[in-house]
Amino acid sequence: MIKLKEAVIVEGKYDKIKLSSIIDGLIIETRGFRIFKDERQMALIRRMAETRGLLILTDSDSAGFLIRHHLMSAIPAKYIKHAYIPDVLGKERRKEKGSKEGKLGVEGVSKQQILEALDRAGVLCEEEPVPQWEAPAAARKIEKADLFRDGLTGGENSARNRRLLLEHLSLPEHLATNALLKVLNSMMTYEEYSALVEKLLK
Known part of the structure; x- marks a missing residue:
């Protein structure tokens, strides 16, 4: 339990x-x-x-x-x-x-x-002063501009690309952009996100 x-x-x-x-x-x-x-x-x-x-x-x-x-x-x-x-x-x-x-x-x-x-959601992890995935305070965060640049919002193939990402991460299709950003930033670093996008979409 x-x-x-x-x-x-x-x-x-x-x-x-x-x-x-x-x-x-x-x-x-x-x-x-x-x-x-x-x-x-x-x-x-x-x-x-x-x-x-x-x-x-x-x-x-x-x-x-x-x-x-x-x-x-x-x-x-x-x-x-x-x-x-x-x-x-x-x-x-x-x-x-x-x-x-x-x-x-x-x-x-x-x-x-x-x-x-x-x-x-971060509720199974032991509480630590700094989560393991998180670099120092100045670490680069994933932002809306990154989603746009990577073809996940606002583009011709955005719906398809976004679906690929959500399916890969086992996330629901109805996830709004702001919620997606929160989830991504809680799951991975910017560098890990970039590598994943490169692998899935490029």
């Missing part, structure tokens, strides 16, 4: 059941789109954000991202960490039909994929 300080936010009870077998910590459901109207549940989530911090782990489909963005609009970014499961096509066993986009949710992906998502 992985012990987490942050309260983990998931969409529904089956996600919670799945995570309960993997982590030792507080897991809170949004109850799907009910979070848009459930003031008490949102008040609880805000309280947990201020006292423990949040880790948002919603599905990788558009509905999951809608819930994630709703939480981001209601809670200061300093209290939030993000974990993203990869896009995996399929259907959960308990369901007669798959999701609208045909992707597995948190409950349907493997334990290993969840652990990798938590690791990318």
Whole structure:
């Protein structure tokens, strides 16, 4: 079992059941789109954000991202960490039909994929004064201009290039540019990013 300080936010009870077998910590459901109207549940989530911090782990489909963005609009970014499961096509066993986009949710992906998502979010690493991947404070960060220069945004083949990168890193296709930058900078150095882009896209 992985012990987490942050309260983990998931969409529904089956996600919670799945995570309960993997982590030792507080897991809170949004109850799907009910979070848009459930003031008490949102008040609880805000309280947990201020006292423990949040880790948002919603599905990788558009509905999951809608819930994630709703939480981001209601809670200061300093209290939030993000974990993203990869896009995996399929259907959960308990369901007669798959999701609208045909992707597995948190409950349907493997334990290993969840652990990798938590690791990318930085919650499985031991706390250190300087993370192992990070050079001194002056280290070059990956920026929006780099994504544009490397053909990941704003270009004719950007959608294809971005999809290749996201698939390689097991990240969902709906990841927005700002979120992608945060994830990339938490996963690798600028030099590692450049080498990966060179390998995948050039």
